[in-house]
Amino acid sequence: MTLATPRMVLPGERWQNWGRSESAHPLHVARPASVADVVEVVRFARERGLTVKPIGAGHSFTSIAATAGIQLDLAAVDGLIAVDGSLVTLGAGTNLRQVPALLRPHGLALSNMGDIDRQTIAGATSTGTHGTGGGFGGLATQVRAVTLVTADGAILHVSDTENPELLPAARLGLGALGVLVNVTIECVPAFLLRAVEKPEPFDAVIESWRHRVADTDHFEFYVWPHTDRVLSKYNTRLAIDEERHPVGRVAGWWEDRFISNHLFAAILNVGRAAPTLVPSINRLATRVSGHRSYTDVSHEVFVSPRTTRFREMEYAVPFDAVPQVLREIRALIDANSWNISFPIEVRAAAADDLWLSTASGRRTGYIAVHRYYREDPSEYFRAVEQIMIAHDGRPHWGKMHYRDAESLAATYPHHGDFVAVRDRLDPDRVFGNEYLERVLGS
Ligand SMILES: Cc1cc2nc3c(=O)[nH]c(=O)nc-3n(C[C@H](O)[C@H](O)[C@H](O)COP(=O)(O)OP(=O)(O)OC[C@H]3O[C@@H](n4cnc5c(N)ncnc54)[C@H](O)[C@@H]3O)c2cc1C
CATH class of the missing domain: 3.30.465.10 (Uridine Diphospho-n-acetylenolpyruvylglucosamine Reductase; domain 3)
Structure with missing residues (x-):
């Protein structure tokens, strides 16, 4: 007996991701409201020989969430x-x-x-x-x-x-x-975070990268290309009953919404029209991004609004390689006379034991490069990727990269173990798509 089309399976619509780097036209979109609905959709797809791809918020820059089969929107399976x-x-x-x-x-x-x-x-x-x-x-x-x-x-x-x-x-x-x-x-x-944000010299920060990460709960910095400055962010965990000093509503709007998003978008458009102005604009940006300090509940400090669209590639490299990788990226930008308006983001993580985690088995530094979504990122990203590969880098699965299964298997000791689990759980590739075929094999 052929299964009838479940009521939550609807005609598909054109989909695109947040970074506008990927789009797809699924045959169907399904909006299950329960686990039983999900089971019904998967059985229906299987019977019709269709693939199924759950979609989250579409914030991956890669085509990891794209499908021509059934797009499964689990927004109602929440809470x-x-x-x-x-x-x-x-x-x-x-x-x-x-x-x-x-x-x-x-x-x-x-x-x-x-x-x-x-x-x-x-x-x-x-x-x-x-x-x-x-x-x-x-x-x-x-x-x-x-x-x-x-x-x-x-x-x-x-x-x-x-x-x-x-x-x-x-x-x-x-x-x-x-x-x-x-x-x-x-x-x-629940805990508070005390945030200190300040511009600092590039050399001083990378020379003491190891200590800064060790001395601060959550340390990150943004390198402004074409300048010798970075913007550092130091977040320290405090007990929930310590005194809060949130960013005022006006200051928060000014710094996080206006400068970081609206003014930045305007600057990016000027930079597109006149790329040679980018180095001067970046130097100006390091001067206007001032010193600020505030204390608030953790999620208010970790998270910032991002309204300016961009494309991103992020690599995980061995922790101690971070200073050298950054020097090489800066030299690459200078050697090619590229005008790069977006800062390079640098973060850290502890080693973990998840087979396909970018920090699997090793203490990690993350280095992310960005380009405005209206600019073609491929020349910059491909060249940066070669530096990352030379340092045994691993790409973020949700951010742009050009690697395939063979090259990823060389940097993930458990790549083969993961593929074996996939073969066991999904031998017919009901959950497959082109991206998974590229990074895991067919
Ligand atoms: C502005 C911006 C800022 C970002 N900041 C960061 C950051 O600070 N750190 C960082 O690491 N990344 C960051 N990212 C990347 C982002 O976190 C990841 O790409 C993440 O996957 C996006 O989640 P999503 O819900 O949009 O998933 P989607 O992109 O929609 O899907 C991602 C994958 O998850 C799968 N999936 C979704 N739901 C299910 C399900 N129910 N069952 C099985 N599989 C499922 C999809 O099939 C797909 O394979 C950022 C991205 C953007 C656009």
């Missing part, structure tokens, strides 16, 4: 499912910006976060989304258990007591192993 001490189970479609309000009544918070909170919990963990901090891992390192709908429509629990051999793959699974329907995260008691 708080259970709290057990510090273990919190969330629907997979929960958006990160929903999380603070869900955790507040329980006095809990996410231990670390990246720059923004637009992503879904499943999308962010599946691609290895991370923030900074030498003693902290990315979001997926906080995952303790997941529930998946697999390619045969079965429900699979993975935790350290159920199917534990799948855990190092399923915590950061690239969307290749099944549809995550819920994710259990280890949270921490």
Whole structure:
């Protein structure tokens, strides 16, 4: 008997990602409201020979979320499912910006976060989304258990007591192993962060990179190309009952919305029209980005608005290679006389044990390059990628890169183990797409 089209499976619409680097036209879009709906869609897809691809917030710059089959939008499979001490189970479609309000009544918070909170919990963990901090891992390192709908429509629990051999793959699974329907995260008691942001000399910061990361809970800096300055950010964890000194509403709007987004967008357009002005504009930008300090609840400090669209490539390199890689990127930009308006972002993470984590098995530094979305990034990104490869770099799964399965297998000791789990859980590639074929093989 042929299965009827489930009521939540609708005609597809053209989709594009946030960075406008990828688009797709899925045959169908499905909006399940429950785990049973997800099972129904997967069984329907299987019977019709269609692929299924869950979509989060579309914030990956790669085509990892693209599909010509059924796009599965799990926005309605969201919210708080259970709290057990510090273990919190969330629907997979929960958006990160929903999380603070869900955790507040329980006095809990996410231990670390990246720059923004637009992503879904499943999308962010599946691609290895991370923030900074030498003693902290990315979001997926906080995952303790997941529930998946697999390619045969079965429900699979993975935790350290159920199917534990799948855990190092399923915590950061690239969307290749099944549809995550819920994710259990280890949270921490709610805390404040004291932020200090200031411009500093490039040489001084990279010479003491190791110490700065060791001495600060969450240290990161932005290198302005064509200048000898960086903007450093030092975030220190404080108890929740310490005094808060939030950025005032006007100052916050001025710095985070106006200067960092609207004025920056205007500058980028000037730079596009007259690229030779970029070095002077960057020097000016290092002068206007001032010294500021504030203390607030963690998510208010970790996260900033990003309204100016861009494309990004980010590589994880061995921690101690960061200063040398940065010197080489600056030399590359100078040698090619490129006018690069976007700062280079530099962060750190502890080693972890997830098979496809960019920090798998090694202490890591992250270096991210950006270009305005109206500019072609490929010449710059491809050249930077060669520097990263020479330093055994690993690309962020959700950010642009040009690597294939063979070259990735050389830098991930567990690449083959992950592929074996994929072969076991999805032998017919119900959850496949072109990107997964490129990075994992067919
Ligand atoms: C402005 C901006 C800022 C960013 N800042 C950071 C940062 O600070 N740190 C960082 O590391 N990254 C950052 N990123 C990258 C971003 O966090 C990742 O690309 C992340 O994957 C996006 O999550 P999403 O919900 O948009 O997922 P999508 O891009 O929609 O999907 C990503 C992958 O997750 C899979 N997926 C989604 N839901 C499920 C599910 N339920 N089950 C199985 N698989 C699923 C998709 O199929 C796809 O393979 C940033 C991106 C942007 C655009």
